[in-house]
Amino acid sequence: MTTSRLQDVFTIDFEDWYHGIELDPADWDRLESRIEIGTCRLLDLLDEAQARATFFVLGAAAERAPDLVREIAHRGHEIGTHGYGHEFVYKLGAEGFRADLRRSLEVLSRLVNTPVRGHRAPYFSITRASPWAFDVLQECGITYDSSVFPVHNYRYGIADAPRFAHEVQPGLLELPPSTWRVAGRNVPVAGGAYFRLLPYTLTRFGLRRVQAEGEPVVFYLHPWELDPDHPRLSLPRRVALTHYHNLSTTQARVRKLLAEFDFAPACDVLAKYVCDGRRAVGNTGRFSE
Numbered sequence: 564m565t566t567s568r569l570q571d572v573f574t575i576d577f578e579d580w581y582h583g584i585e586l587d588p589a590d591w592d593r594l595e596s597r598i599e600i601g602t603c604r605l606l607d608l609l610d611e612a613q614a615r616a617t618f619f620v621l622g623a624a625a626e627r628a629p630d631l632v633r634e635i636a637h638r639g640h641e642i643g644t645h646g647y648g649h650e651f652v653y654k655l656g657a658e659g660f661r662a663d664l665r666r667s668l669e670v671l672s673r674l675v676n677t678p679v680r681g682h683r684a685p686y687f688s689i690t691r692a693s694p695w696a697f698d699v700l701q702e703c704g705i706t707y708d709s710s711v712f713p714v715h716n717y718r719y720g721i722a723d724a725p726r727f728a729h730e731v732q733p734g735l736l737e738l739p740p741s742t743w744r745v746a747g748r749n750v751p752v753a754g755g756a757y758f759r760l761l762p763y764t765l766t767r768f769g770l771r772r773v774q775a776e777g778e779p780v781v782f783y784l785h786p787w788e789l790d791p792d793h794p795r796l797s798l799p800r801r802v803a804l805t806h807y808h809n810l811s812t813t814q815a816r817v818r819k820l821l822a823e824f825d826f827a828p829a830c831d832v833l834a835k836y837v838c839d840g841r842r843a844v845g846n847t848g849r850f851s852e
């Protein structure tokens with residue numbers, strides 16, 4: 564078995580600033596679309612670092628910005644799915660999840676030529692309350708998922724789920740966002756609000772610990788996190804704290820991160836993972852039982 568150093572995984576949940584703050588979807592069309600601003604900044608930062616990423620594309624966002632999705636694929640990045648309507652998977656139920664996922668895959672199939680194999684649930688919402696989700700993903704041709712966050716959060720997480728890539732059931736890999744194991748707890752250092760709330764040096768230290776364990780970092784971000792001027796709505800305090808904190812520093816932080824780590828799309832890193840025989844088959848079972 565060879566265990567050469569793996570590249571790290573950079574992921575983007577491709578959605579506009581209003582998709583992840585639990586507004587009524589009926590209001591979406593009335594809100595200013597700004598997805599191009601943050602996405603173009605991200606694409607340029609990735610090019611500058613000669614890095615490639617995985618974009619988990621929300622179907623509803625792709626319908627409003629189809630040319631941007633084509634551009635992402637054209638610039639060499641992997642296209643995965645983030646579902647269609649940005650709903651909590653565990654609230655949709657199996658039937659609703661299947662319909663939402665299929666709708667997103669239909670939208671994406673019209674925009675990109677390669678089949679979509681990767682999935683990330685909105686709000687990381689595959690939890691113990693949605694044990695049927697993995698079967699639905701496989702029915703729809705998904706071969707890897709990156710939705711199970713091994714932390715405790717008020718909206719998501721399975722705190723004792725495995726921290727690294729593993730086969731959650733035959734033919735389906737799970738690629739959890741990165742955590743740093745400290746004093747028996749998993750600290751999320753994977754990106755998003757955590758990236759903006761923690762000092763950069765702490766994030767880097769946590770991610771280096773992941774690498775020291777011989778595992779790839781799995782990082783995530785949203786385009787609106789590079790668009791500090793997007794409209795500000797009055798939101799519940801907890802949501803506002805994570806959504807608006809430190810947006811003005813994100814771009815510089817991402818540039819530094821991209822210079823210090825060697826990022827690749829999830830599909831490439833997972834192919835190497837499997838090829839190296841690192842796949843932890845059957846050692847975790849399903850989370851639901």
Ligand SMILES: [Zn+2]
Pocket residue numbers: 576578583645649684685686
């Ligand atoms: Zn999202």
